Amino acid sequence: MTDTTKSPPELEQLLTDLEPQDADLLAALHRIQEAYGYVPRKAIPLLAEKLRMTPAMVYGAITFYSEFRLEPPARTTISWCSGPACRLKGGENIRRALEAVLGIGLEESTDDKAVGLHLHQCDGTCALAPLIRLDGHPTGPLTVSEVIKLARALKEKGG
Amino acid sequence: MSAYQELRQKAEEAWQAVESPPRLRISVGIATCSRAVGANETLEAIRQEVSRRGLEADVAITGCWGLCYAEPIVEIAKPDGSRILYQKVSAERVPQLVEEALASARGVCRELALATLSSQPVDGVPSLSSLDFMAVQEARRLMANCGIIDPEDIDHYIARGGYEGLAKALDMPQEDVLWEISDAGAGLWGRGGAAFPTARKWEFLRDARSEPKYMIGNADEGDPGSFVNRTLMESDPHSIIEGMTIGAYATGASYGYIYLREEYPLCLERMELALRQARERGLLGQNILGSGFSYDMEVVRGAGSYVCGEETGLIASVEDRRGMPKIRPPFPAQSGVFGKPTNVNNVETYANVPLILRHGAVWYASLGSEENNGTKMFSLSGHIQRVGVLEVPFGTPLRRLVYEAGGGPPEGRSLKAIQPGGPLGGIIHARDVDLPLEPEPFRQKGALLGSGGLVIFDDSACIVDMCLYFEWFAEDESCGRCTTCRIGTQRLVEIIRRISNGDGRPSDIDLLRLLGDNMRYANCAHGQAAPTAVMNSLEAFLEEFQEHIEGKRCPAKVCRGLVRYEIVGKSPGLPEAAAICPTAAIVVHSDGRYTIDQGLCIKCDACRELAPEAVQVVDAVATSD
Numbered sequence: 001m002t003d004t005t006k007s008p009p010e011l012e013q014l015l016t017d018l019e020p021q022d023a024d025l026l027a028a029l030h031r032i033q034e035a036y037g038y039v040p041r042k043a044i045p046l047l048a049e050k051l052r053m054t055p056a057m058v059y060g061a062i063t064f065y066s067e068f069r070l071e072p073p074a075r076t077t078i079s080w081c082s083g084p085a086c087r088l089k090g091g092e093n094i095r096r097a098l099e100a101v102l103g104i105g106l107e108e109s110t111d112d113k114a115v116g117l118h119l120h121q122c123d124g125t126c127a128l129a130p131l132i133r134l135d136g137h138p139t140g141p142l143t144v145s146e147v148i149k150l151a152r153a154l155k156e157k158g159g
Numbered sequence: 160m161s162a163y164q165e166l167r168q169k170a171e172e173a174w175q176a177v178e179s180p181p182r183l184r185i186s187v188g189i190a191t192c193s194r195a196v197g198a199n200e201t202l203e204a205i206r207q208e209v210s211r212r213g214l215e216a217d218v219a220i221t222g223c224w225g226l227c228y229a230e231p232i233v234e235i236a237k238p239d240g241s242r243i244l245y246q247k248v249s250a251e252r253v254p255q256l257v258e259e260a261l262a263s264a265r266g267v268c269r270e271l272a273l274a275t276l277s278s279q280p281v282d283g284v285p286s287l288s289s290l291d292f293m294a295v296q297e298a299r300r301l302m303a304n305c306g307i308i309d310p311e312d313i314d315h316y317i318a319r320g321g322y323e324g325l326a327k328a329l330d331m332p333q334e335d336v337l338w339e340i341s342d343a344g345a346g347l348w349g350r351g352g353a354a355f356p357t358a359r360k361w362e363f364l365r366d367a368r369s370e371p372k373y374m375i376g377n378a379d380e381g382d383p384g385s386f387v388n389r390t391l392m393e394s395d396p397h398s399i400i401e402g403m404t405i406g407a408y409a410t411g412a413s414y415g416y417i418y419l420r421e422e423y424p425l426c427l428e429r430m431e432l433a434l435r436q437a438r439e440r441g442l443l444g445q446n447i448l449g450s451g452f453s454y455d456m457e458v459v460r461g462a463g464s465y466v467c468g469e470e471t472g473l474i475a476s477v478e479d480r481r482g483m484p485k486i487r488p489p490f491p492a493q494s495g496v497f498g499k500p501t502n503v504n505n506v507e508t509y510a511n512v513p514l515i516l517r518h519g520a521v522w523y524a525s526l527g528s529e530e531n532n533g534t535k536m537f538s539l540s541g542h543i544q545r546v547g548v549l550e551v552p553f554g555t556p557l558r559r560l561v562y563e564a565g566g567g568p569p570e571g572r573s574l575k576a577i578q579p580g581g582p583l584g585g586i587i588h589a590r591d592v593d594l595p596l597e598p599e600p601f602r603q604k605g606a607l608l609g610s611g612g613l614v615i616f617d618d619s620a621c622i623v624d625m626c627l628y629f630e631w632f633a634e635d636e637s638c639g640r641c642t643t644c645r646i647g648t649q650r651l652v653e654i655i656r657r658i659s660n661g662d663g664r665p666s667d668i669d670l671l672r673l674l675g676d677n678m679r680y681a682n683c684a685h686g687q688a689a690p691t692a693v694m695n696s697l698e699a700f701l702e703e704f705q706e707h708i709e710g711k712r713c714p715a716k717v718c719r720g721l722v723r724y725e726i727v728g729k730s731p732g733l734p735e736a737a738a739i740c741p742t743a744a745i746v747v748h749s750d751g752r753y754t755i756d757q758g759l760c761i762k763c764d765a766c767r768e769l770a771p772e773a774v775q776v777v778d779a780v781a782t783s784d
Binding site: 020021023024025026027029030051053057060061064065066067068082083084085087088089090092093094096097100101120121122123124125126127128129131138143144145148149 | 191192195196227228230381383384385386389416421422423457459460461462463464465476477478479480481482483496497538540541542546547578582614616619620624625628632638739741742761762763764765768769
């Protein structure tokens, strides 16, 4: 997770070595998101100028790729694995339970920004199916009741 | 001495210490699967244990054997030549492992021992090649280094013959390099799913007029349930770099990109490290190995988009745009990245190339079937006892992977279906489990062998529910550019969802068929292949669809609209079940009875987990009056 104790470097500093037509946009967005935890909107015109694109093209790319976010993430992110091995082993039950306990859908955060739910694509850790990731850390195989307890505890302590 | 021989000699010296360790050597396989079950913690625990005991030992890392079911795996190599793999070594088990394995010169920790690397069993520990998971794998070629070398050390790769293929190629005319992989030679074709002859694709690039030319390695492995590219990149990254460099030489390309999906952070780390090491050794960059040929490459990290695995979508993504596929022609060989000639192959395709150059086309063709030379990597997951990655010659019956390597479905369950080639690859009925693993027999069944994912379904799976999943995935990942795919996938989801909710209509079967037929005219492979699983299922599992539509029953009791949860008995687990319910749907009556408020129940199954004797899943429609 992003270190929130120190302030991130200025956006301009992150973008010094970027060139137009050099396959740099995704790298730039990753860099910004790693530094800030999300892509601040003020980065869009800067990137557009740097890469000689229109702001609309940059915005289009940010919203096209599911890993980039324009809002800060919740304090804790639960990534729900959507893969087939998880589905076969009750992954859908886990999603329904998570949504019910947290009162939010996928790609949403609780009102107090404590917990967010994110759809994760299969990365082949299927020996752990069904699994979720807590701030990136895979946990599984899980029963639905274990997931409910975990989500309740997170909600309780505020992420 | 040639530049390559010099590198090789130095590398062999370094490798000597691994192959015949002068002192105790403990290595931990570090890859995505093993890290998920704590391999990093195991590694740290071993370091601490070694220092706590003041042992004279080297602690090292390796890549992954493909035995995901046995991770974390630790190898203990002793100076006397004994090498034993231990399985499921969590950090807590490390003291026991070290204690027992090092108690004496011949000490073995029996409880955790998986296999010995010797060809014969040692003190009752079976040889690795005799394990069911490994015995199916006649020869490991692409995976020859997986689990054996440290993927973060280029010397290990070089010492085991790495970059010899490149050195050979650089001494040959381009034409001869192309011949080696062509149909006249090795007969290599693309492993990404389309199975197009590689040499022909490379010839298009070579013959293209414009400059510069680009090589692209497609490592976007987006098919859920496929993790063969991941294993290769994490365990033997240089094989891909070497293959792409040979391709660049044969076609005149001067720069390359490996397009790597976001979900594989360890691959990113290892590929970037491998590129740096290759550059340091003069294997990338200006004047490679003194040949006068120059080529370099970089990794582009994706950001979560399945269609970027389609070559024109991938190219758009490299060009800083949304990863939306384009209509072909023009093909990438004419107009690819930045409008320049480009060749895109799956990274596994490239990994074959150094082997062909090194050992020759005849050697390469010595494994495989009548029509298809060589081997293919597959990943096994789903309802199977042993999850993992393996490599078999083309033509190997699917049955051997499912039952011998994978151990079949869990105890008490039977095989229902196999899903090859990702969500767009289709579904194969269990009766076709004898199909040989090569493209044509799968095509005849209306399915795709695809890039190597095999997801196993047992009889607890509902085909309608899995079709809903595949079509939801196709809809979610559609780029939206062509209406055929954007609306087609949406309609597929709507129709299957209503079938699964109990609102299916008899005409829905024909509607699905019509949609499947229309979607063949989508702009790119994504839309064209999106209905595959549904079309297969309407052939192989028609009765199951009809049972949902006409009988309003889900035989596997998976589809939410067709089942309900009822409390049918007593159980000491009921209070806990009532407490766990996320919607407080379990009502406790004053007489001590429990019932479920059907209006609140979301059918998440948590209560049944805690009180299985009392909670039953019943047909929603059939039981209501």
